[in-house]
Amino acid sequence: MSQIEIIDILKIYTIGDLNIRAVDNVSMKIEKGEFLSVVGHSGSGKTTLISIMGGIIRPTTGRVLFEGIDISSLNDEKLSEYRNEKIGFMFQFASLLPILTAKENVLLPRIFSPKGKSKNGKEAEEYLDMVGIGEKINAYPSQLSGGQQRRVAIARALMNDPQVILADEPTGDLDEETEAEIMELFKRLNKEKKVTFIFITHNLDLARQAQKQIRMTHGVIKEI
Amino acid sequence: MTKEFTIFSLALKNLKRKPLRTGILIVAIGLLVSVLVFALSFVRRVDSSIRITSDRLGSDLLIVPTGSRGAAEDVLLENKVKTFYMDKGIIDRVKNIKGIDRLTYQTYLVTITGVCCDVPETIVVAFNQDTDFVIKPWLTKKLGRELKKGEAIVGSESAFNIRLGLTEVDSVLFGNIFKMVGVLDKTGTGLDNAIFIDDKNIDDILQKGKADIKPGQISVIFAKVQKGYDPYEVAGNIEDSIIEADTVARKDIGKSLINTLRDINRIFSVTVMLASILSIFLVWAVFSAIANERSKEVGIMRAIGAKENHVVRIFFLEVFVIGSIGSILGIVSGTALSFLLSKSFIILKNLSNDLSIAERIFIGILSLLAGTGICIVGALSPIQRIKKLEPLLAIKEE
Ligand SMILES: Nc1ncnc2c1ncn2[C@@H]1O[C@H](COP(=O)(O)OP(=O)(O)OP(=O)(O)O)[C@@H](O)[C@H]1O
Numbered sequence: 001m002s003q004i005e006i007i008d009i010l011k012i013y014t015i016g017d018l019n020i021r022a023v024d025n026v027s028m029k030i031e032k033g034e035f036l037s038v039v040g041h042s043g044s045g046k047t048t049l050i051s052i053m054g055g056i057i058r059p060t061t062g063r064v065l066f067e068g069i070d071i072s073s074l075n076d077e078k079l080s081e082y083r084n085e086k087i088g089f090m091f092q093f094a095s096l097l098p099i100l101t102a103k104e105n106v107l108l109p110r111i112f113s114p115k116g117k118s119k120n121g122k123e124a125e126e127y128l129d130m131v132g133i134g135e136k137i138n139a140y141p142s143q144l145s146g147g148q149q150r151r152v153a154i155a156r157a158l159m160n161d162p163q164v165i166l167a168d169e170p171t172g173d174l175d176e177e178t179e180a181e182i183m184e185l186f187k188r189l190n191k192e193k194k195v196t197f198i199f200i201t202h203n204l205d206l207a208r209q210a211q212k213q214i215r216m217t218h219g220v221i222k223e224i
Numbered sequence: 225m226t227k228e229f230t231i232f233s234l235a236l237k238n239l240k241r242k243p244l245r246t247g248i249l250i251v252a253i254g255l256l257v258s259v260l261v262f263a264l265s266f267v268r269r270v271d272s273s274i275r276i277t278s279d280r281l282g283s284d285l286l287i288v289p290t291g292s293r294g295a296a297e298d299v300l301l302e303n304k305v306k307t308f309y310m311d312k313g314i315i316d317r318v319k320n321i322k323g324i325d326r327l328t329y330q331t332y333l334v335t336i337t338g339v340c341c342d343v344p345e346t347i348v349v350a351f352n353q354d355t356d357f358v359i360k361p362w363l364t365k366k367l368g369r370e371l372k373k374g375e376a377i378v379g380s381e382s383a384f385n386i387r388l389g390l391t392e393v394d395s396v397l398f399g400n401i402f403k404m405v406g407v408l409d410k411t412g413t414g415l416d417n418a419i420f421i422d423d424k425n426i427d428d429i430l431q432k433g434k435a436d437i438k439p440g441q442i443s444v445i446f447a448k449v450q451k452g453y454d455p456y457e458v459a460g461n462i463e464d465s466i467i468e469a470d471t472v473a474r475k476d477i478g479k480s481l482i483n484t485l486r487d488i489n490r491i492f493s494v495t496v497m498l499a500s501i502l503s504i505f506l507v508w509a510v511f512s513a514i515a516n517e518r519s520k521e522v523g524i525m526r527a528i529g530a531k532e533n534h535v536v537r538i539f540f541l542e543v544f545v546i547g548s549i550g551s552i553l554g555i556v557s558g559t560a561l562s563f564l565l566s567k568s569f570i571i572l573k574n575l576s577n578d579l580s581i582a583e584r585i586f587i588g589i590l591s592l593l594a595g596t597g598i599c600i601v602g603a604l605s606p607i608q609r610i611k612k613l614e615p616l617l618a619i620k621e622e
């Protein structure tokens with residue numbers, strides 16, 4: 001059984017009379033421990049696709065199976081648990097809560113976790129260290145640069161030890177050096193903990209570092 | 225930094241981000257609750273005074289001269305100085321009514337400073353110690369024996385009001401010298417303002433001619449009804465057969481006061497209701513605004529795994545904190561207000577009973593529930609809307 005299997009996924013957005021087929025009948029299988037990159041033009045449907053995998057957007061038709069279970073059949077409770085525990089999501093846009101410090105933002109997934117609470121702030125600090133902003137744990141997002149904010153969001157995605165990380169341009173506004181560090185971190189987690197990685201990027205060099213590359217055009221995928 | 229980060233701390237942080245708005249909501253709830261506490265204290269106080277009085281008098285029926293119901297209540301409930309008389313012969317006629325168990329009677333006299341007596345205007349209650357069951361419990365407790373002729377004992381309030389607290393002092397009442405032998409404990413009735421003497425002194429008082437009373441007159445009969453008899457029925461029989469007497473059943477004591485109170489009550493109710501609606505509306509407006517402001521944040525939280533339930537919990541905690549802080553402030557200020565204003569309300573000033581601690585706690589809890597409840601009701605629909613937000617928003621809006 002594949003870790004994730006998507007079957008005939010169609011996502012149509014309707015704006016006025018216009019129907020946009022953001023994801024157009026896509027099927028694919030992702031095995032545990034895969035390291036996958038997704039490239040494609042702006043508007044080609046990359047974000048929509050991984051959001052559907054992550055249980056954040058419901059497809060118009062089609063099914064997403066996680067370890068054989070159709071996630072669209074889950075109720076809010078179970079689907080939220082899926083997002084919380086199985087998936088680590090790194091959003092394309094700034095996604096930190098402004099009233100929380102870096103550390104609290106990283107801890108946020110934990111307070112929604114059914115098994116949560118047992119772990120203290122130590123782990124959050126370790127993750128912040130790992131992404132290179134260990135000295136900013138008490139800073140608020142407004143006190144951080146764009147790149148620093150992104151790194152906090154990366155640390156947050158790692159917090160609940162997810163099995164799959166869906167990263168939407170995770171190194172978008174990072175310098176090359178940090179970008180390389182983050183990629184190393186991803187590779188290490190992928191190797192050591194068998195975490196599955198699917199990351200979207202516009203950087204073809206980065207994309208090539210993945211075992212498997214996918215190109216998306218007009219909602220359709222092609223392996224390259 | 226060992227402080228744990230929980231849903232509750234998240235809610236508190238949310239409240240702190242707009243302190244003015246949070247403060248205004250808290251004050252609004254506080255005002256509402258203080259009006260509620262004040263109104264409840266007022267009404268409950270009048271109500272419980274009446275109940276305590278009717279209980280303490282220890283009789284099922286009062287029999288008073290026709291047309292003197294109000295005056296009797298004024299004396300017994302509100303400490304007013306009034307007199308009313310009927311013929312002593314009525315005692316025997318009441319005795320003959322079916323269902324009467326035992327009875328006793330009292331005669332009320334009024335002292336007038338300088339004219340007859342040493343003391344300022346006060347009711348003097350002449351009671352029959354052989355049959356009495358109204359004063360006796362208090363007398364036994366304090367004096368441990370009967371009052372002798374020429375002795376007087378004073379009620380707790382009158383001791384304070386007219387400085388009769390000094391015992392073993394002689395005072396002139398209606399031309400006779402009385403020895404003050406003590407002060408009764410507080411009974412919580414209007415009788416706390418009276419001076420008590422034995423009925424046997426009446427003849428001496430009549431002889432001196434300084435009291436406005438004729439021989440053979442009494443003011444009130446207290447009657448107990450035999451087991452199995454309905455006090456109302458017995459009262460009806462008394463009124464039917466004795467034209468010169470009116471009756472007041474224990475449960476009806478204070479009815480006229482309650483009737484006047486009803487209007488005040490209504491004003492309070494309308495005020496509290498309007499204030500509640502206003503508060504609900506305010507909470508609704510504020511939380512609707514909050515719902516809009518935070519839709520992206522809620523979307524993010526949902527996307528990283530917050531359940532509907534978590535989102536609801538965060539917002540309800542905020543509502544709850546506002547509601548309970550506001551209510552507690554309101555309870556404190558409402559209670560303070562009821563203390564302060566009790567002196568300027570005649571209706572309260574004349575009542576002997578203050579609210580018990582238990583009653584104040586009861587009012588407090590009730591108001592806390594009401595204040596918090598109103599916050600929750602107001603926030604219900606905005607929170608319902610927030611709960612249904614899609615996680616989707618998180619990845620879009622910049
Ligand atoms: N909420 C929405 N409502 C309507 N249309 C949408 C919505 N979200 C996305 N779309 C449309 O769906 C298509 C795919 O969008 P998507 O965000 O998946 O693209 P993308 O490949 O991630 O682009 P980018 O590289 O710019 O992030 C686009 O044409 C976009 O306009």
Ligand SMILES: [Mg+2]
Nearest residue numbers: 046047092168
């Ligand atoms: Mg995108």
